[in-house]
Amino acid sequence: MNFSTKLRPGIVAATIVATFVLVAGVAYANHSWGPPYHWARTSNPFTLKVGDNVSSAWDQYLDVAIADWSQSSVLDLTKVAGGTRPKSCRPTAGRIEACSALYGNTGWLGIARIWITGGEHITKGVVQVNDTYFNTPTYNTPGWRSLVMCQEPGHTLGLGHQDENFNNQPIVPHTCMDYFIPGTNExxxxxxxxxxxxxxxxxxxxxxxxxxxxxxxxRAQLDDSETHPEWGGVIQRDASGRTSLYELDLGMGRKVLTHVIWAE
Ligand SMILES: [Zn+2]
Ligand SMILES: [Zn+2]
Structure with a gap:
């Protein structure tokens, strides 16, 4: 059966319109998750510390992500000793904490959280990857581990996704800021x-x-005393309608953004 031969002109026109809307939607979603959140700094390139709270199974992927993002002309990442227990993954002011743990059947593979002051400046970030899923055959692959361990740190630098549709063609060249199913050993x-x-x-x-x-x-700007486990309200959904971004408004230009990638 060849579906395309059965299309009538009206359906073709509708398909073209739908395609246009989809393309426009992708362009709109392209790399935006609110204002251009960023770390405040007085010169470039700047160096951001990443606390290592991940298990040995993740070390190589965290190292690749740190090296990859350091290729940026404006910033460098450097790995330091972790500042939190992985399970609680409490943020540390002025840096990123990367954590892996058995977080349970939460539904999410990974999350990235950033704390904002002054409406746009990142004061701290955390990355969490959920071994409850990464210990299963589906996700215990270099492809999934590297996709998530690259994407979540990307969010803590202020980047959104380039695309939020798992079912379309992957962006070429591939990027960890795309929703796609990676090759097993990619x-x-x-x-x-x-x-x-x-x-x-x-x-x-x-x-x-x-x-x-x-x-x-x-102290108020850093807001160091609170960890804000709650995510707040949904402000963005992916192409499948699943939530991808939450915002907790703390008032006075302070908020917490939580980016989520869900298990299938
Ligand atoms: Zn600024
Ligand atoms: Zn993401």
Missing amino acids: IVHPNQHDYDQLATIYTHLDTYTTIDASLRLT
């Missing part, structure tokens, strides 16, 4: 568009820094 990296986007986000300089627990920030 190691997924960012692509040039991600680096271009970072360069755009970090073009301007700020008058203060949110990096490395700067003493220039007040």
